[in-house]
Amino acid sequence: MDPRIHEHAETLVDWSARIEAGEDVVVSVGEGAHDLAVAVAEELGKRGANPLTTYASEEFSRAYLRVHEGEFDADPDHELALYENADAVLFLGGPRNTTATADVPGETRQAAARAQQGIREARMDTKWVSTVHPTRAGAQQAGMAFEEYRDFVYEAVLRDWESLAEEMTRMKEILDEGSEVRLVKEDTDLTMSIEGRVAVNSAASVEYDSHNLPSGEVFTAPYATEGEVYFDVPMTISSRRVRDVHLTFEGGEVVDHSAAQGEEALTEALETDEGARRLGELGIGMNRGIDRFTDSILFDEKMGDTVHLALGRAYESNFPEGQEEEANDSAVHVDMITDVSEDARLEVDGEVVQRDGTFRWEDGFGDPNEGSEPEP
Structure with missing residues (x-):
C-alpha cells in the first residue's frame, strides 16, 4: 500500500476529525475508497474509537432513485438515529463513475434532497469530515493519468496545515x-x-x-x-x-x-x-x-x-x-x-x-x- 494512504488516514483522524478514545464514528466508504478505509480503520483502532461503516455508492443511489415512486419518507428513523448517536462522520469518497446518476430525473433528485433535510442537519451536528481517495474515475474526470492524479491528490491533502491556518x-x-x-x-x-x-x-x-x-x-x-x-x-x-x-x-x-x-x-x-x-x-x-x-x-x-x-x-x-x-x-x-x-x-x-x-x-x-x- 502506498505509504501516503496511511499519512492521509492519520491526517484525517488526528488533524481533521480530532477523534478521541471512546467516540462513535460512522465511516461512509465510497466504491473505490477501500484502501483508505482500511488505513482509517487502523488509525481508529489505535485511538480506541468505535467505528461503524456504511457503503456510499452512486450506482446504488441511481438504481433506487430511478424506480422509486411516490413520496420519499422524510428523515427515516433508522438513518436519523445513526447520525444522532454518532460523534463523528468520515466520508471517504472514491468514485467508480463520477456521472453515475446523470440520468436520474431532476424532480426526483429535488424530492429526495428535500426529504433528507433532517438527516443532513443531524450529520452536520457531528464532527464530520469529507475527503477523497484517488481513483481512476477521478483521474479521468480531472483529465490526468492515474499516477499523476494520485500525486496531485496527496500534494493537496498532505499540507503543513498549521502554517496554512496561520x-x-x-x-x-x-x-x-x-x-x-x-x-x-x-x-x-x-x-x-x-x-x-x-x-x-x-x-x-x-x-x-x-x-x-x-x-x-x-x-x-x-x-x-x-x-x-x-x-x-x-x-x-x-x-x-x-x-x-x-x-x-x-x-x-x-x-x-x-x-x-x-x-x-x-x-x-x-x-x-x-x-x-x-x-x-x-x-x-x-x-x-x-x-x-x-x-x-x-x-x-x-x-x-x-x-x-x-x-x-x-x-x-x-x-x-x-x-x-x-x-x-x-x-x-x-x-x-x-x-x-x-x-x-x-x-x-x-x-x-x-x-x-x-x-x-x-x-x-x-x-x-x-x-x-x-x-x-
Whole structure:
C-alpha cells in the first residue's frame, strides 16, 4: 500500500476529525475508497474509537432513485438515529463513475434532497469530515493519468496545515472586520454584505469549523447580493457538466441565469426551494498545493487564485452564537467557481485585498488602492 494512504488516514483522524478514545464514528466508504478505509480503520483502532461503516455508492443511489415512486419518507428513523448517536462522520469518497446518476430525473433528485433535510442537519451536528481517495474515475474526470492524479491528490491533502491556518487567519480577520465585499472581473461586478457574519478559517480541521480534507479556503455567508457574476470554471452539478454560468442578483436573489452548457441542471438547482436562489457562501481559495482544475469541487474551490459562491444552504458556523437561525435554509448547496488570476480584484469596504490572485500581504501585490475605483 502506498505509504501516503496511511499519512492521509492519520491526517484525517488526528488533524481533521480530532477523534478521541471512546467516540462513535460512522465511516461512509465510497466504491473505490477501500484502501483508505482500511488505513482509517487502523488509525481508529489505535485511538480506541468505535467505528461503524456504511457503503456510499452512486450506482446504488441511481438504481433506487430511478424506480422509486411516490413520496420519499422524510428523515427515516433508522438513518436519523445513526447520525444522532454518532460523534463523528468520515466520508471517504472514491468514485467508480463520477456521472453515475446523470440520468436520474431532476424532480426526483429535488424530492429526495428535500426529504433528507433532517438527516443532513443531524450529520452536520457531528464532527464530520469529507475527503477523497484517488481513483481512476477521478483521474479521468480531472483529465490526468492515474499516477499523476494520485500525486496531485496527496500534494493537496498532505499540507503543513498549521502554517496554512496561520496565513488564512489574515483573510479571516479582514472579512470579520468588513461590511461589504465587491468582486470585479470580466462580466462580473458583484457586491455582497458580510456585516455581522463570522468568517471560517477552513484549515481542514473541525477545530477550525472546517470539514473538508483537503481544504484551504476562508469562507463566510453573504447576503443582500447585487449585480452580476460570471463563473468560468467548468463544474459538475447533479452528475451533469455545467460551464460558463452567468447569474444576475437583485434584492439578494437570482433573477436571471444562463449557462453555455448544462443550464437545465442549474435551473433545477435554483428551483429546489426558496433558499436556492440566495447565496449561502462566499469562499476564497488559498491552497497553493492545488494547481489545476479537476472538475471536483472538493479540490477546485480551494485552489489559490479562485473565488467561489454557493447557492443555497449557509453554514451556521458563519453566524454569531444565538443567531444561527438567520442562516439561509435550503436543501441544496451548489458551489460555482470563478478564476481571479487575471484582470480581477476582490475588495472589502473599498480596499483591494486581492488582485490578479495575489493577496495584499504577498510579494507582487503593488499599490493596495490601485484599481479600486469603478470602471467608467
